[in-house]
Amino acid sequence: MVFSCSEADIGYRHFSEASLRRSQMDDVVNSNELLLVAVMEGTIDLSSSFNNTSYILESGECISLFYPMQDWETKWKLLSAETEVFFLKINLVLFHELLSGEKDAALKRILLKPDFYGENSFNGKKMVLSPLLKLSIRQLSEIQVGLNTLKPYVRAKIVELFSLLLDSREPVSPTQACPFFSHSEIRKRMMDVRDFLTLNPDEEKALAHFSEEYKMSKHALKVGFKRTFDKHIKDFCHEIKMDKAMEILQGGGVKVSDVAYQTGYSNPSHFINLFKKRYGSSPGSFLKVKQ
Numbered sequence: 120m121v122f123s124c125s126e127a128d129i130g131y132r133h134f135s136e137a138s139l140r141r142s143q144m145d146d147v148v149n150s151n152e153l154l155l156v157a158v159m160e161g162t163i164d165l166s167s168s169f170n171n172t173s174y175i176l177e178s179g180e181c182i183s184l185f186y187p188m189q190d191w192e193t194k195w196k197l198l199s200a201e202t203e204v205f206f207l208k209i210n211l212v213l214f215h216e217l218l219s220g221e222k223d224a225a226l227k228r229i230l231l232k233p234d235f236y237g238e239n240s241f242n243g244k245k246m247v248l249s250p251l252l253k254l255s256i257r258q259l260s261e262i263q264v265g266l267n268t269l270k271p272y273v274r275a276k277i278v279e280l281f282s283l284l285l286d287s288r289e290p291v292s293p294t295q296a297c298p299f300f301s302h303s304e305i306r307k308r309m310m311d312v313r314d315f316l317t318l319n320p321d322e323e324k325a326l327a328h329f330s331e332e333y334k335m336s337k338h339a340l341k342v343g344f345k346r347t348f349d350k351h352i353k354d355f356c357h358e359i360k361m362d363k364a365m366e367i368l369q370g371g372g373v374k375v376s377d378v379a380y381q382t383g384y385s386n387p388s389h390f391i392n393l394f395k396k397r398y399g400s401s402p403g404s405f406l407k408v409k410q
Contacts, residue, residue, distance in 0.1 A: 131206065131260070133260035143195070153184070153185040153211050153214055154206070155183050168192040184243060187211070187226065212226055217278050310347075312343075312352070320360050357393055390402075
């Protein structure tokens with residue numbers, strides 16, 4: 120199968136009945152990759168070579184598979200006329216980084232964590248797609264953003280998708296439940312804020328918009344965002360702006376001050392300091408290398 124890619128370590132593919140030319144397909148999954156298969160409609164028979172197991176996935180079900188010992192093959196075939204399936208492949212180290220914030224972790228150490236190893240591992244376990252999960256998959260399979268925001272958007276959606284999947288395994292106890300909002304609703308609201316910022320990295324605009332829409336104070340929005348994503352809104356906005364700045368610089372033929380203004384910084388010196396902090400060198404040095 121050919122996968123669409125927003126970056127080297129992430130690939131995804133959406134199939135509907137209209138795009139399928141044959142009823143059976145196969146693919147090779149690398150030893151350092153995780154494969155997610157979600158059936159939106161219909162029924163498929165999915166088999167994996169590493170454990171010689173066949174999984175019958177029906178509408179509204181998904182499964183994650185990985186085998187770090189060696190590359191392995193997967194095959195799937197249609198068992199119903201109307202079928203819609205979503206496939207996602209992601210590097211396990213990047214997957215761990217996106218969900219935990221820990222960078223450059225060794226794969227062997229990652230695989231010893233509860234989500235990957237032991238009875239609590241999600242490997243090979245079928246899970247139910249909630250309405251929020253289906254929405255996340257829809258937004259990944261029908262991306263409507265430009266190239267400048269494609270990478271952060273896909274990453275944000277993958278974090279959302281797997282956070283919801285992992286969270287759905289553990290029921291929330293009555294003492295954890297908020298008397299006004301369910302845990303999933305708070306999470307959804309914070310994800311709405313994050314999606315807004317991914318396309319419009321302006322903290323004040325986002326706080327003004329969502330404080331009015333959700334009738335929440337700006338302070339509550341800031342606290343909720345920090346607790347959900349373990350980073351402040353301001354820092355998240357800087358990350359999005361820096362990624363956009365890097366994309367502009369890669370095109371060449373621009374001035375550093377113009378890039379600063381294009382990404383929302385009125386003070387080029389402030390922009391340069393933030394760029395150095397994120398990438399380890401100044402934007403001017405990067406331009407010289409490009410030339």
